Amino acid sequence: MTAPQTIDDLPTPVILVDEEQLDRNILGMQRACDEAGVELRPHIKTHKLVPVAARQLAAGARGLTCAKLGEAEAMLASGAREMFVAHSLVDPRQAPRVAALAERLDDFRVAATSGEQAGALENLAARTGRKLAVMMAIDTGLGREGARDAKAAARLAAVIARCTHLDLRGFYTHEGWFYGAPFTPGDQRVETMIESLCAARDAIDPGLPVWPGCSVTAQDVAARSTGRVQAVRPGAYVFGDLALTAVTGVMRSGEVALHVLATVIDKPSPGLALIDAGSKTFSSDRTPAGIFALPADGRDFSVSRVNEEHGYVTGAGADALRVGERVPFVPAHVCTVVNLADEVVVRRRHEVAARWRVDARGCSQ
Structure with a gap:
């Protein structure tokens, strides 16, 4: 089996x-x-x-x-x-x-x-x-x-x-x-x-x-x-997002049901780590403070800038990240994140329970 x-x-x-x-x-x-x-x-x-x-x-x-x-x-x-x-x-x-x-x-x-x-x-x-x-x-x-x-x-x-x-x-x-x-x-x-x-x-x-x-x-x-x-x-x-947790406070961070799992792919300079998720994953939406995503585990860093396929992670905790490390992030705006994805992976604790195709992805007409 x-x-x-x-x-x-x-x-x-x-x-x-x-x-x-x-x-x-x-x-x-x-x-x-x-x-x-x-x-x-x-x-x-x-x-x-x-x-x-x-x-x-x-x-x-x-x-x-x-x-x-x-x-x-x-x-x-x-x-x-x-x-x-x-x-x-x-x-x-x-x-x-x-x-x-x-x-x-x-x-x-x-x-x-x-x-x-x-x-x-x-x-x-x-x-x-x-x-x-x-x-x-x-x-x-x-x-x-x-x-x-x-x-x-x-x-x-x-x-x-x-x-x-x-x-x-x-x-x-x-x-x-x-x-x-x-x-x-x-x-x-x-x-x-x-x-x-x-x-x-x-x-x-x-x-x-x-x-x-x-x-x-x-x-x-x-x-x-x-x-x-x-x-x-x-x-x-x-699902929840930073708009509902960090900005308005109507949800607690532990109540967020959707995360973007990304990998640290480089550390080109002190205070900066790059991840493999950029605007084509997080979208270009950000919080009023200019944040695209925060780590779900509360560590002191944020995705403060994005290119299409790169996220720029900065903050006091950025230097402690390791290349190859995988980090779950809470996005600033969840609606645009889902619309950019072909599917979401449903998890029960650490196991994959299902894969759901985003049925109405791109339905802008």
């Missing part, structure tokens, strides 16, 4: 997922939502993996949120019956794909983000031959898509009402601006965000749901929802 493959057998760089911690993260968020009476509709743009989506649904998630149609198409294999594509669709060439998704799902929703976009979406919807359920985007501080205030939301609602192929079914926001600084549960900004979102909803139709979405705020939003919030849509919580 062949011995199980271990982590030591793997070439680097490689993306490792701790199966036990992944399950704890999935169940922890689901528990928080269940206790608050709020639906969980997780965003799959973080993991892009059918096996993870299936676990989220099995744990109790009501449906899935996707960034693009390609992600939604890839996630059909998870068994999801409800999906929301939270992106501004305008291209009428997408009509056959939208129609096919709507046909296969019990509840399929798309986003209405402005009057002009809603007009283009109406044209797309007309080509599907069906009426599309839409969630209206409300900008609560990110400065991206969505109505900026209740009056703008009312104007957008009027545009949607005039569209014969669009049906307003709720409101959503992405409060991603919480990612930039430490976060403490009870932050007044969360209450302000909820009030802003609900004010826009209440001015149009108090009976419609609101679905905010951000891993930083999700549990806090659920806890203080008091019937005002019907669903949350976090994504990065399943």
Whole structure:
């Protein structure tokens, strides 16, 4: 009988997922939502993996949120019956794909983000031959898509009402601006965000749901929802990263379920070690302090610079590293890391439990 493959057998760089911690993260968020009476509709743009989506649904998630149609198409294999594509669709060439998704799902929703976009979406919807359920985007501080205030939301609602192929079914926001600084549960900004979102909803139709979405705020939003919030849509919580640990502090470093295992390949000068993982592994995303990754074991060094295939490791502990040493790192932003990989290796402690192909890798259309 062949011995199980271990982590030591793997070439680097490689993306490792701790199966036990992944399950704890999935169940922890689901528990928080269940206790608050709020639906969980997780965003799959973080993991892009059918096996993870299936676990989220099995744990109790009501449906899935996707960034693009390609992600939604890839996630059909998870068994999801409800999906929301939270992106501004305008291209009428997408009509056959939208129609096919709507046909296969019990509840399929798309986003209405402005009057002009809603007009283009109406044209797309007309080509599907069906009426599309839409969630209206409300900008609560990110400065991206969505109505900026209740009056703008009312104007957008009027545009949607005039569209014969669009049906307003709720409101959503992405409060991603919480990612930039430490976060403490009870932050007044969360209450302000909820009030802003609900004010826009209440001015149009108090009976419609609101679905905010951000891993930083999700549990806090659920806890203080008091019937005002019907669903949350976090994504990065399943794996964790430096944005959730080192920057915002909503996760502990030991709760991170995904690491990049890299090898020290050179030490060209004092205070500098090079690893075999660069921007094509970590992406170009970094923390506000300019860090691309930190060692999972807490040693005093960081990936402070990247080229395509090299990571520059600096810091007080860099000189103690040895050429050939393998180091697990926590990336600054996990979503982009997964999208760069063909597969992730699932581990149970030190053994390889499975290899999961990244089903929605590169699904940017």
